[in-house]
Amino acid sequence: MRHRIIFYLLPLLLCLPQLSMAQAPVDTSSVNKKRLLVLGSTFTAGYATMLVTLNKAWYTDERTNFHWFNDNHEWKQMDKAGHFWSAFHQSRAGIDMLRWAGLPEKKAVLYGGLTGILLQTPIEIFDGYQADYGASVGDLVANTVGAAAVTAQELAWQEVRIMPKFSFQTTNYARMRPNVLGSNLGERALKDYNGQTYWLSVNVSSFLKEESKYPKWLNIAAGYGAQEMVYNDPEANAAAGLEAYRQYYLSPDLNLMHFKGKSKVWNTALYVLSIIKIPAPALEYNRKDGVKLHPLYF
Known part of the structure; x- marks a missing residue:
């Protein structure tokens, strides 16, 4: 699959101000609607803009019907390790930002833990329409395992x-x-x-x-x-x-x-x-x- 490190680090790049404040203890007894609105609007607008840009600027090759491509044997699975790493840290950032917004702990972990999957899946769908390659089941599995790894640690130990x-x-x-x-x-x-x-x-x-x-x-x-x-x-x-x-x-x-x-x-x-x-x-x-x-x- 193609290399898109900007999407791997997207939550960190979009929400550095929120992350800086998320390091301090927050009151999770009630949701801070203002923070949640700021977080949601910043994330949604930024990611939508980057998806549109990616679709127009990166995916310029010949397009075809959606199809799958088995790349599990390639590069000694180093690309899969990259997907695991990226999804883990995307979900880690998602969890911490929802904590900053005041969501109850379990909801912050469960909903934030989906961030890596939500960010990576649309890009995999784009890949599925490319003639030279396609959507990869291995990539989707690696993304899911990465997101699950941080979620499981937070649920079990309340820390990474x-x-x-x-x-x-x-x-x-x-x-x-x-x-x-x-x-x-x-x-x-x-x-x-x-x-x-x-x-x-x-x-x-x-x-x-x-x-x-x-x-x-x-x-x-x-x-x-x-x-x-x-x-x-x-x-x-x-x-x-x-x-x-x-x-x-x-x-x-x-x-x-x-x-x-x-x-x-x-x-x-x-x-x-x-x-x-x-x-x-x-x-x-x-x-x-x-x-x-x-x-x-x-």
Whole structure:
């Protein structure tokens, strides 16, 4: 599927002012109708505008009848990890913004948890009318699982204890196919799956007793990536001297939300940055090289 990071982060981009205020405790005894109106109108107008823009500017290829396309075997499922990550954080933002609007806790979690699905599904429908590809069941599943993951944590623990994160580093593979993997740094960060790593950062201290001396700021993150992916077709990859393989990582990470303070701007910055994995030492395992240590991994 195509890369649309702007839609992955849409709730954060549209509602930064609301997110800055959502970091402080709010009274959920009654709905704040003014806040709910501001939130709903901002979100609806922004998303509708961007969908119209996307439909006109991005989907300019030949259109056909709606159809499905099975891309589950492509890119070692890195794109599915991206869908999971994006839907999780869209729903996370949706939950927190509904809390800010004063909805009762359970309703904020359940309704806000649908945000990732609501945002991603129309884009998948657009894909279904494209001749060169189509709507992907795998993408829809990944979106649903991502949204469900944050909803389940909020219902079970009233907080996020396992945070999906993203990191990126440049690779030489993009030069081999810049029209697909990106011709500049910004494009490569979005398109070059070889340089992307998706993480699950576990807040270990939240699973321990309150009197535990384990540092509350120290998380442990498990990562997933893949290399040597220039073509989807294994034969085309092999002709270029490449054989795609998976990578698995283990690394310490910072629990950025532990450092919240009184400043709304500071707290919002931490909230947004918490979707990114902080560079740190990492252990990697892959079938080609076995186990190796990265003194600093991005």
